[in-house]
Amino acid sequence: MNETFFPKVYKLSKKIPPGKVATYSQIAKLAGNPRAARAVGIAMKRNPDIKNIPCHRIIASDGSLCGYSAGKGVAAKQKLLNKEGVAFVNGKVDLTVYQWHPKEGR
């Protein structure tokens, strides 16, 4: 509880199943601070465990990609999500279908 938010964000990111995406605000909310969406993004940017933290599954609340520090940026991110099975529409993801549901996902 006294630990930093980052560990929480990392943990939540690892919980995101393949083929699904979560918004920064969503993660921030799960972390305990719905307004710390920014801090969440920074946590992803740092990504201490890129091999275990699918930061590419974290997208903006609009369903559009915000940024990506690995590969070619949003381009690689978009590609990865597309490979996961996420369909990009108009350069955005269908949050109505692909947004991660932590409660339903047990």
Place this chain on the structure above:
DNA sequence: ATTATGACCCGAT
């Protein structure tokens, strides 16, 4: 302890 930066979000125009 303060300052500066950052992969964001929301409201207003």
Place this chain on the structure above:
DNA sequence: AATCGGGCCATAA
């Protein structure tokens, strides 16, 4: 509907 600006949180130096 699209665009612009401001605000909020946390981390690092």
